[in-house]
Amino acid sequence: MLGPDSRYRSPETHLESAAKAENPCDHCLSHWLQVVDISNPQQPTLDATLFDYVDSQYTVALAGSYLLSTEADGGLAVYDVSKKGGLLPNYLEAPSSGATPGIPAFAQAANATNLYFAVANAVTGGGVLAYDTSTTPPTPVGNFSTGFSLCQALALSSNYLYVGAVDSLRV
Amino acid sequence: MATSGTWLFAGTVDDRLLVYDISQPTTPSQKVSLNLPGLPIEFAVSGNLLLVADSTAGLLIYNVTTPAAPVLLSQTTPSTSVTDVAVDGNLVLLAAWDGGLVVVDFTNPAAPQMVGQAKLDTIDPYAAYQSFLLNKAATVTVLNKIAFVGVYNADTNDPPENGNGMIYGFDYSEPSEPRLVYLGANGVIADAILTMRSFGGRLFAGGTSTLIEFDSSQPRNVVNLFFPPNALRPPLNPARSPRTARRSPAGLRQPAIGKKFRLPMRRKYDAALR
Numbered sequence: 001m002l003g004p005d006s007r008y009r010s011p012e013t014h015l016e017s018a019a020k021a022e023n024p025c026d027h028c029l030s031h032w033l034q035v036v037d038i039s040n041p042q043q044p045t046l047d048a049t050l051f052d053y054v055d056s057q058y059t060v061a062l063a064g065s066y067l068l069s070t071e072a073d074g075g076l077a078v079y080d081v082s083k084k085g086g087l088l089p090n091y092l093e094a095p096s097s098g099a100t101p102g103i104p105a106f107a108q109a110a111n112a113t114n115l116y117f118a119v120a121n122a123v124t125g126g127g128v129l130a131y132d133t134s135t136t137p138p139t140p141v142g143n144f145s146t147g148f149s150l151c152q153a154l155a156l157s158s159n160y161l162y163v164g165a166v167d168s169l170r171v
Numbered sequence: 172m173a174t175s176g177t178w179l180f181a182g183t184v185d186d187r188l189l190v191y192d193i194s195q196p197t198t199p200s201q202k203v204s205l206n207l208p209g210l211p212i213e214f215a216v217s218g219n220l221l222l223v224a225d226s227t228a229g230l231l232i233y234n235v236t237t238p239a240a241p242v243l244l245s246q247t248t249p250s251t252s253v254t255d256v257a258v259d260g261n262l263v264l265l266a267a268w269d270g271g272l273v274v275v276d277f278t279n280p281a282a283p284q285m286v287g288q289a290k291l292d293t294i295d296p297y298a299a300y301q302s303f304l305l306n307k308a309a310t311v312t313v314l315n316k317i318a319f320v321g322v323y324n325a326d327t328n329d330p331p332e333n334g335n336g337m338i339y340g341f342d343y344s345e346p347s348e349p350r351l352v353y354l355g356a357n358g359v360i361a362d363a364i365l366t367m368r369s370f371g372g373r374l375f376a377g378g379t380s381t382l383i384e385f386d387s388s389q390p391r392n393v394v395n396l397f398f399p400p401n402a403l404r405p406p407l408n409p410a411r412s413p414r415t416a417r418r419s420p421a422g423l424r425q426p427a428i429g430k431k432f433r434l435p436m437r438r439k440y441d442a443a444l445r
Binding site: 048049050084085086087088089090091092093103104105106107108110112115117119129133136137138153154155156157158159160162164166169171 | 172173174177179181182184189191193196197199319338340353355356359365366368370371373374375377378379380381382383384385386387389390391392
């Protein structure tokens with residue numbers, strides 16, 4: 001029906017939807033569309049993001065491999081949805097909300113097995129979060145706090161992690 | 172910070188480059204303290220070269236063949252602050268704040284050449300709304316010839332608008348003409364993306380609110396093929412636009428935690444914000 005991607009080709013066997021994004025941040029505005037493959041209704045998968053910097057989309061219509069969208073200030077937009085695309089997020093940590101503090105991260109370092117984030121929050125303090133990268137997304141395996149010495153830089157050398165905090169270098 | 176062999180290079184908030192001998196890893200020994208013209212924000216090592224994103228002072232390139240005696244080879248100032256560097260061969264890609272993405276050829280590190288630039292505001296059809304650019308290029312990483320630029324959204328309004336922690340992806344196969352191939356992640360990270368890095372073909376981002384791995388197997392997104400000419404657009408009147416009207420409900424307000432981020436964030440980007 002829609003183009004070379006077989007998932008979109010047959011409306012009889014595959015359903016497709018272009019749904020208005022459900023923004024993970026309740027305080028953020030939506031400026032994009034997401035294309036969700038619902039060929040397996042029990043396991044819908046995010047297939048593509050469409051974004052043009054314009055505005056939230058109110059209504060959409062499919063015409064062949066094109067998606068027509070009315071976009072308030074942006075007027076009419078036409079998207080080519082024949083190919084999937086866009087970076088799709090996997091959260092290592094849940095995004096913040098009004099009730100849940102987020103994790104501001106300033107730096108990263110990684111070796112073959114682990115990923116480290118330097119985090120710094122003026123309220124809750126700073127530290128390093130460690131993740132196992134054998135999974136996707138990486139899973140938490142440890143952390144240590146530097147208290148209110150906020151971490152802003154990281155570097156790895158062999159088995160040692162160097163942590164640049166505001167007032168000191170820690171190994 | 173960055174390491175090279177048994178040496179560690181670190182920047183300080185009082186504009187210095189420190190070089191440590193880490194041959195005894197648990198007892199780093201400081202060998203050098205060098206005053207820099209700007210605030211060193213990020214480092215990259217390429218062979219015997221140390222590249223420094225030195226905020227308002229631009230890109231500094233040091234010869235660190237003798238790490239205990241760095242030699243400044245060049246200073247490249249793209250007229251905006253430089254907050255991050257990523258190296259790909261003889262190219263260094265800069266997150267250049269108001270300047271967007273800047274591509275520098277450092278084949279001759281003593282005389283690097285700025286060969287390309289992609290300013291972020293030129294892509295925003297609503298740039299005319301603002302008296303200043305909201306999205307600042309804060310961090311950059313490269314993956315498969317695409318430079319992913321994470322932005323710091325400098326919008327002081329509440330709630331934030333115009334993109335939040337956006338990611339721009341530029342194909343720099345032709346360095347003189349970086350081409351936008353991805354624009355997205357809007358709202359996935361509120362306010363700002365402060366670090367983007369690729370490790371082992373995987374792409375990670377951290378910002379003011381969360382940590383994310385992005386599936387980069389499909390880095391290019393589908394984009395708007397058609398944007399109506401001015402004559403066909405509705406009037407640009409933010410005060411009356413439906414967009415603005417939707418911002419007014421209390422449910423759209425930025426949570427208080429967002430404000431708490433600003434202290435450490437500004438400390439890191441202090442020079443850039445000056």
